[in-house]
Amino acid sequence: MAPLVQALAAARTREDSDRIAARLETVRQGGLSPTATLLLRRAQREVTGDKAHDALDDADDAVALQPESPVVWRERAGIRLLAGDRGGAEDDLGQALSRDPNDAVAWSALSHVEETGGHAEAAYAAWEHAVRLQPMMPDGARRLDFLRRRMLGDPT
Numbered sequence: 001m002a003p004l005v006q007a008l009a010a011a012r013t014r015e016d017s018d019r020i021a022a023r024l025e026t027v028r029q030g031g032l033s034p035t036a037t038l039l040l041r042r043a044q045r046e047v048t049g050d051k052a053h054d055a056l057d058d059a060d061d062a063v064a065l066q067p068e069s070p071v072v073w074r075e076r077a078g079i080r081l082l083a084g085d086r087g088g089a090e091d092d093l094g095q096a097l098s099r100d101p102n103d104a105v106a107w108s109a110l111s112h113v114e115e116t117g118g119h120a121e122a123a124y125a126a127w128e129h130a131v132r133l134q135p136m137m138p139d140g141a142r143r144l145d146f147l148r149r150r151m152l153g154d155p156t
Contacts, residue, residue, distance in 0.1 A: 001027055005102045008134050017136030021104065028071050028100070036062045040075050052083040070100035074109065081113060089113050104133040111147070120151040 004024045011017035029037070039062040047055035059076035066072050077092035093110045096103065107130035114123035124147040131140040 001102075005133070008104070009132070011134075011136050014136050014138070017134060021134060025105070028103070031069055032071055033066055036066045036069065036072055039065070040072065043075070043079055047079050047082050052079070055079050056083055068099065070096040070103060070106065073099065074103065074106045077106075077109060077113070081109075081116075086113060086117055090117070102133055104130045104137065107133065108137070111143075115147070115150075120147065123147050124151045 001024065004020060004027065008017060008020045008024060011020055032040070039058045043055040043058035043062070045055075046052070046058065056076075056079055059072070059079045062072045063076055073092045073096035077089040077096065080086075080092060081089035090110070090113050093106055093113060096106045097110070100106070107126050111123045111126035111130060114120075114126055124144070127140075127144055127147050131137055131144055134140070
């Protein structure tokens with residue numbers, strides 16, 4: 001995975017960045033057991049179908065089944081956020097990043113979670129880390145500038 005992480009950071013075009021990021025995600029998800037994959041897919045369907053409690057139960061089961069996987073923690077964080085549990089989402093992203101600190105998707109998600117909590121400095125720091133891992137990230141520089149202004153108290 002390290003060569004892909006390095007290639008992502010060195011990508012010169014948005015197309016290359018997107019291609020490498022997709023490959024990295026495939027590698028990350030490839031470590032999931034079939035059961036964990038099934039549970040997470042079902043959880044995603046349930047959370048979009050207004051069954052947040054069922055979705056969270058399935059995500060909890062995926063974490064219990066494969067706690068060493070950063071992907072299950074990151075996915076459960078998204079479900080928790082959609083269910084209104086910002087603190088739980090933040091905790092799960094911390095678990096995901098402790099297992100895979102090179103996951104730009106998790107850093108991006110953490111930035112959004114911190115922003116929704118009104119923590120501009122933490123949102124900026126997380127997004128800065130995401131952009132360091134994936135410089136050609138969609139809206140990377142623009143969002144970094146936006147968060148910097150928010151952190152400095154500029155409301156625009």
